[in-house]
Amino acid sequence: xxxxxxxYNISIKEFENARFKSLLxxxxxxxxxxxxxxxxxxxxxxxxxxxxQRYLGIRTVKVDDIVGSLDRYRDFDRxxxxxxxxxxxRWAKIHNLIASDVILPPVRLYKVGEMYFVLDGNHxxxxxxxTGVKYIDAEVTEFLTELPLKRDMNPGEIFILxxxxxxxDKTGLEEKRHNIDIKITAPGQYDxxxxxxxxxxxxxxxxKKIDEELIDFKQSxxxxxxxxxxxxxxxxxxxxxxxxxxxxxxTDLYIWINExxxxxxxxxxxxxxxxxxxxxxxxxxxxxxxxxxxIKFINxxxxxxxxxxxxLAK
Numbered sequence: 001x002x003x004x005x006x007x008y009n010i011s012i013k014e015f016e017n018a019r020f021k022s023l024l025x026x027x028x029x030x031x032x033x034x035x036x037x038x039x040x041x042x043x044x045x046x047x048x049x050x051x052x053q054r055y056l057g058i059r060t061v062k063v064d065d066i067v068g069s070l071d072r073y074r075d076f077d078r079x080x081x082x083x084x085x086x087x088x089x090r091w092a093k094i095h096n097l098i099a100s101d102v103i104l105p106p107v108r109l110y111k112v113g114e115m116y117f118v119l120d121g122n123h124x125x126x127x128x129x130x131t132g133v134k135y136i137d138a139e140v141t142e143f144l145t146e147l148p149l150k151r152d153m154n155p156g157e158i159f160i161l162x163x164x165x166x167x168x169d170k171t172g173l174e175e176k177r178h179n180i181d182i183k184i185t186a187p188g189q190y191d192x193x194x195x196x197x198x199x200x201x202x203x204x205x206x207x208k209k210i211d212e213e214l215i216d217f218k219q220s221x222x223x224x225x226x227x228x229x230x231x232x233x234x235x236x237x238x239x240x241x242x243x244x245x246x247x248x249x250x251t252d253l254y255i256w257i258n259e260x261x262x263x264x265x266x267x268x269x270x271x272x273x274x275x276x277x278x279x280x281x282x283x284x285x286x287x288x289x290x291x292x293x294x295i296k297f298i299n300x301x302x303x304x305x306x307x308x309x310x311x312l313a314k
Contacts, residue, residue, distance in 0.1 A: 011092040022081035039068030041117035047162035050143040061138045068117040080126045094123045111142040113149025163190040171221035183249045
C-alpha cells in the first residue's frame with residue numbers, strides 16, 4: 001500500500017526546526033572558538049594536492065561519513081543542517097518526498113580517505129541527516145591519498161596533517177633522518193619552522209664566498225635539524241617542560257620556547273640562548289597559570305595569521 005503523502009506544511013516546520021538547531025550550533029561553536037561550517041572539498045583538494053582519482057560507481061554510503069561539500073559548504077553547518085533562509089523551498093520539497101517514501105536518484109559524492117564530500121545532492125544529504133536516515137545511495141568518485149584521513153577527525157587535525165606533509169615534502173627530512181619526530185598540535189605553526197629554515201639558508205649563503213656553491217633549502221633543513229632543533233629538544237627534555245604541558249609535543253614547546261626567547265631578547269636588549277629561555281619558562285610556569293595561557297595565545301596567533309594569508313590568497 002502506498003504511503004500517504006506528508007503535508008507540505010510539516011516539511012516547512014521541519015526546515016525551520018533544522019535551521020534553528022543550526023543557529024544553536026553556531027552559538028555553541030562560537031563560544032568554544034571553533035568553526036561550524038562544513039569542510040570545503042576544494043580546500044581539501046588544494047591542501048593535500050589531490051589529482052589522482054578513480055570512479056567507484058554506485059555505492060551505499062553511511063550518511064554520517066559525509067562531512068563536506070564541493071560548493072555549498074557555507075549553506076549548511078557541520079551537521080549538514082541548513083543555515084540560509086533561501087534553502088527552504090528546495091529543502092522542504094526534498095523532505096516531503098523522503099518522508100513520503102519517494103525513491104530519489106543517487107547523490108554524487110567525492111571520497112577522500114574515509115570522508116565523503118557532496119558534488120550533487122546537498123539537500124538530500126541534509127534531509128537524510130535531519131530525519132535519521134543511516135545510509136544513502138551515491139555515485140562515488142575517489143580522490144587518492146596516502147594520508148590517513150578519517151571521518152572522525154576535526155578540521156584542525158585534518159589541516160595539520162596537510163601542513164605536516166608539505167613541511168616534509170619541502171624539507172626532505174623524512175628521507176634523510178629516519179624515525180624523525182616533528183609533530184605539532186595546532187594549525188599554522190609548521191610555517192614557523194619553515195621560516196627558521198629559510199632564515200638559516202639566507203644566513204649560510206651570505207657567509208659563503210663568491211665561488212662557493214649555494215646551499216639549497218633541503219640542505220639548510222638538515223643543518224637546522226641537526227644543529228638547532230635537536231639540541232633545543234634535548235634542553236627541553238632536560239628541563240622536564242613536557243610534564244608541565246600534558247597533551248603538547250616537543251615541537252610545540254620548541255616553538256613556544258623560541259617565542260619566549262625572542263621576548264626575553266627584546267626585554268634584555270641582547271640575544272639570549274635557548275637554554276636560558278627554557279629555564280626561565282620552567283620557573284615562570286611552575287606556579288603561574290598565565291604561562292599556560294601564553295601557549296594558547298601563541299596557537300591563536302598562528303591561526304589568525306594562517307586565516308589572513310588564506311583570505312589574501314583568494
